[in-house]
Amino acid sequence: MKAIVIVLIFLFCSTTPAKIEKESSPTHKVPEEPRSRFAMLDDVRILANGLLQLGHGLKDFVHKTKTQINDIFSKLSIFDKSYYELSAQTNEIKAEEEQLKMTTTKLQATNEQLKNMSLDMNAKINYVLHDKSRLQIKIDGLEEQLTQITQSQAKETEKTEVSALKELIGNQDKNIKELIKTVAEQHEQLDQQKNQIKDLEEKMNHGGFQDNNENMYVPKQMEAKVIRYLSRNATGVHLDCSDIYDEGERVSGIYTINPNGSKSFNVFCDMKTDGGWTVIQQRINGTLDFDQSWGSYEKGFGDLEAEFWLGLENIYAIIQHGDYILHTEVEDWKGMKRFIEYAFSMGNQESGYNVSLTPVLLEGVPNIITQQSGIPFNTKDHSTDRKRNASCTENYSGGWWYYECGEASLNGKYVKPKAEGKAERRKGIHWKPGKGRYYTLKATKMMIRPAEFEHLS
Template sequence: MKIVAVLLFTVSPVISVTINGNYSSFEPSPPETKLRYAMLDDVRLLANGLLQIGHGLKDFAVKTKRQMDDIFLKLNIFDQSFYELLQQTNAIKEEEKQLRKTTSRLQANNEEIKNLSLELNSKIKVLSQEKIQLQDKVWGLEEKLTKLFNIQPDEIQEHEEIVSLKNFGEKHANNLRYLLKVVQAQHAQFDKQQKQIQALEEKINNTGYQDDIQIAFPLKTDEAKKTHANTTARVQEYKNNATDCTWIYNRGEQSNGIYSIKPNRSKAFNVYCEMKTESSWTVIQNRVDGSLDFNQTWESYINGFGNLEGEFWLGLRKIHSIVDQADYILRIELEDWKANKRYIEYTLTMGGPETDYAICLTKITGNIASALPEQKEVKFSTKDHGNNTEGNTDCPDNYSGGWWHNECEETNLNGKYTTPTSKGKLERRKRGLYWKPHKGRSYLLKSTKLMLHPIEFENFD
């Protein structure tokens, strides 16, 4: 605008002089007029130069604005990437924190098991010395008896003191064998937890551990389908060879599913094998939704019932044929209606049909208090067979389902399947599926699983 005003101011006198002056074109122009024309040309030239500069500045401003927009866009992308990276870093730190907590807890458990093993080893040494002394005494008495029988074979009878000493020696020998089993089971558990700690420490120390943060490795969907499809083939492959699921696992099979096994002195039958990380378990009971009635007869509990791919009871006869081969661990996995999962493991000895398949348990490890009788033989009973409770009450009939009953209102994992009330508590009149520790309240259960695994003697020198 200023340039236009200057131009108008300069041109106006020139136009005025031209109009008011002499109209004769033959007269020469005075010097003043030439000067004014020269100034007008200079102004025009200046105006054109300024206009070009204005256009250049405009183009520069537009180009600069585009560059600034690109810079702001890149800054926004950088801010978003930085925020996502910060979130991932926080998640990794939290996972590392959880791993360190798990490692600390496992180390504490290992120390406890180690101390317990040392204590049991010292007790075994003492009992071994007592056993040796008793055996020496028994051998001395046997030699004396042999001499007496040689002298008076028709008149000599075993003295009550001798019989008592023999029984005492046999009792101590049985106690020693039982304690040895417990120590061996705890030693195996100690080695397993030690491996878990080493694996966790490797994950923590590994810079790329965030890509593999899962500790458990569940069976993939396609592998599960493949396992189900090839069940018949596997049954044929291991028929008359496998003694339990651990035998199958040690031959390289690591997929969950149904397999055929043939324990010693038994016919072949199918079982469900659950393959965990570095271990395998033979499932003997499974309850998940209450679709199967467990209030069955004695004959049904002996032979087994249900579907191995759903809810089932393997059968007392089959369970005994497995346990009778070696020393086994009984693992019980529990889940309540709030999705809390717990487990507990016992050493297990089991009698045959002449003892009503009585069991004797000793807790090894777990993250829940024991709710089953320990170091005491308890017989199995159903609504139509056996009545083994101390209160002389028919527990299988009143509380629904066959079990190793010691007292009524104890834990019964074959009891009636019930759902919790609106307050989440167990209704007493329903006598449901629950876990009741010796001290504390009962836990109403949504699912249970009982599994067997042999004690690994190769871990001991």
């Protein structure tokens, strides 16, 4: 562009001086010098060259301008596109704004409903609290009435028990009178036997002993029967459940016994398992906690028709007059029942109620003791043999005759088989030689009966 301007200025300067000089001096005529044709041709060439350069410059200018215009159009297209997108986004924002306004309106309406519901709930809660106070007053009144009814029933029960005791005493007196009569008859028989013995002695001196030998046998057999009867029922009461079974009772349940002159107490008699068993322990479903103190294990605890421990004092009162069999029955969580029987004897309180056990019958239950005597009973708060059983009472649950820690514990904690942790299952009811002390049992029953028991068919 600058080159074109320079050429134009050059052409203008080369042509205008002659004209100016001609016009400025009209009076003086200067003779024109003839110009050469070649000089004019040079001017034409210079002009043509300048025009050519001007054309090239214009072409470049047009090309650059076209490029700039295309860039401008491209930018305008991008601008139009951005403007369209902004317009679309603006429309979307407006739509979302309208939706937000509608949602806000709905939320305000919902908030009002919640406020109303909250007010209704508060009113209902106040009403319920009022009813609760009224019901509590009624419950207090009913509890007072129930207490009065219970007291009155207790008095009636005491009257019933007194009448039953009177009846029992009357029956005992009747039995004692019959026994006295029987004893008198036995004295008469003994007198007759003495006379017969004298006669026999005299006949022996005369060689008549052989003829009267049979007459002497029958009174001895009768005397043996009378002695056995007096040893079991001389007081007119029941020593244990085998006595009750001998009298013809066949219904399992709670009965009253009075063994060896001790105070009367109730026991549960099992008349089904071969009959005449006195139950001393029973576990069914874990409703009773057997982790009790020494005093509780001495006196007994629980419900005779559910889970219970009869009591060491009561067990000793029953078995001290003879040899007994201990029948131990266990049931696993699959419903499989097994039992084992031991020849069983137990010492008094001073000996720690130690037991002596000799296995006599095994029915699917492994034996934990081959033959052992003098095993004391221990609880967590009382250990007769601290040297041997201290760790047993600390690591296991419930009172038991611990021969070896973990061998068996039928008074342990009621633990289901899916309980987590060996320490927890170790405290459970178990019989180790079976499936180990970590395999807990579902149910147990311990029963005693005289070793020479002859039940009626």
